[in-house]
Amino acid sequence: MLMNEHKLLEWPEWISHKTSLQSFNTFGFDYQAEFLAVVESIEQLIASVKWAKCHDLPVTVIGGGSNLLIKGDVAGLVIVNQLSGIAVHYSYDDCSEVTFSAGENWHNCVAWSVDQGLGGIENLALIPGTAGAAPVQNIGAYGVEVKDTLQRVTALDLETLELVEIEANQCGFAYRESKFKHEWKSKYIITSMTVRLSATPTLVLEYGGLLQAMPSSPTIRDVFETVCHVRREKLPDPAEVANSGSFFKNPVVSDVVYQSIRTQYPEVVAFVQGKQWKLAAGWLNDRAGWKGYQENGVGVYPKQALVLVNYTCQKADALLALEAKIKASVYKTFGVELEREPVLLGGPV
Ligand SMILES: Cc1cc2nc3c(=O)[nH]c(=O)nc-3n(C[C@H](O)[C@H](O)[C@H](O)COP(=O)(O)OP(=O)(O)OC[C@H]3O[C@@H](n4cnc5c(N)ncnc54)[C@H](O)[C@@H]3O)c2cc1C
Structure with missing residues (x-):
């Protein structure tokens, strides 16, 4: 039309x-x-x-x-x-199922849970956006992903216009991935998501220097506050500098590729993933010389080379041009393809 x-x-x-x-x-x-x-x-x-x-x-x-x-x-x-509301379904032993309506601010959901003494999502503090989008890319930070506590989502089926419940194990979760991002993109709108939280969770402290920053015998709140502190130090607040967080996914490569990069760059930052390696895309960008780079009103955040920022632009052209340059240079330097994390919208169809 x-x-x-x-x-x-x-x-x-x-x-x-x-x-x-x-x-x-x-x-x-x-x-x-x-x-x-x-x-x-x-x-x-x-x-x-x-x-x-x-x-x-x-x-x-x-x-x-x-x-x-x-x-x-x-x-x-x-x-x-902007659907709002939080409901605790039931509590047993030390666990509770909590349903967050999809339009609730995700960080507020995490803070609310910590206030109730419920843990499981405290490592995901300060991730911007809504609860309904959290399962879409299976948000993750500091060794935790939302799939670890997610039980199910409720979604509007766009064909039948009925609300359906989808169990977490049906959602095809992987690193920054789910079926909602691809095959279910035009099929469902998530209206709420339900997580199972615990008053005595196993705290995940092994990532991003959390352990070193923690008091002895840390609590759920200690983890929450440390994550907030560490993130505020490293990442730009979109209210101050326009950005969408990590612009590239951390590329997963074979052992052969990893070993050849490591021979040349022994300091390469990587995490083992079964038989493969997940390379830190921020390190690749940094080593390729992009940290702090600026051109045409856009740039690479000076404290974290994984984050592209928009300083002055109204339109996306300069950012897309910078993305292409970074991808080409990382490929030329390391032989690794970077993949964009944010979802592309708009433009000619
Ligand atoms: C400073 C900063 C830091 C960040 N840090 C992290 C991080 O540590 N880890 C991480 O994983 N992400 C991070 N992100 C990315 C982002 O915050 C998350 O992906 C977040 O879940 C996006 O939520 P949103 O509501 O803004 O989604 P949007 O950006 O509005 O939408 C994202 C996608 O989800 C779809 N979607 C949104 N709502 C629904 C719904 N109700 N039903 C179905 N589909 C829907 C959209 O169509 C789109 O495809 C960061 C972003 C910023 C700006």
Whole structure:
């Protein structure tokens, strides 16, 4: 359907036409949604999807926009998920199942859990975005991934418009991956996610220098506060410097590739993964000379070479050009292909 045909359409009052997405993505790129719905209830969500289906418009759901690279106007209806609410289902022994509505701020969910004395997700503190997006790329930090505590998600089936429960073991979780990111992208909108938390969790302290920064006999709160402290030291706050966190995934390579890199660069940072190695993409970028680099209003964060930042740009072209240069140089230096982490949205179809 062409844009001017929408003059003939009517839409619910919470849907707006040709709306800037600048405040809905942490890179701050200024492209338009053809239609935008900010939904705060399941009824609004279902009505929005019904309306889009009636008019043959594609539907895209976003949360906090902290893992997006918007590179052009987005056709169809963009739904901003702001479903709110936290519910504790039941407690037994020292475990509780907690359901977070998809639009809840993820960090607030972690802080809330710590306040209840419940652990399991404290290492995932300060990851921006919504609870509903957490399973999409199986968020992870400091040795913990959301799949470790996730029990199930509830999602709206975009075909039947019914709510369905999907068990965690069906979601195809892997490193920064799930079926929601690919084959289920146009099939489901997550409306809530349920985690199983414990008052006596096994604390994960082996990653990112947590152990050294911890008091003896650390508590769940100690871990939470240390993670917040370490992250604030290293990562840019999107409210101050526009970014979407790690721009590249850590590449997983064979032992042969790893050994050949290590021969030349004995200090290479890598973690063993069964028979393979996960290379620290931040180290690769840093060693290839990109840390702190700036051009055309974009750059590489001076404290963490894995993070690309937007200093002044309204559009994504300069960032895409910088991404291409970094990828080419890392490939030339190490023979390793970097893969982008944020989800690409918009642009010509
Ligand atoms: C400073 C910074 C630090 C970060 N650190 C980390 C980190 O340590 N670990 C990590 O894993 N990530 C990290 N991220 C990335 C990001 O925070 C996470 O991926 C987060 O889960 C994205 O949530 P969001 O609500 O902003 O999702 P969005 O960016 O809005 O959307 C991301 C994807 O999820 C889909 N989606 C969103 N909501 C739903 C829904 N309800 N149902 C179905 N699909 C949906 C979207 O369509 C899109 O494909 C960081 C980002 C920043 C800016």
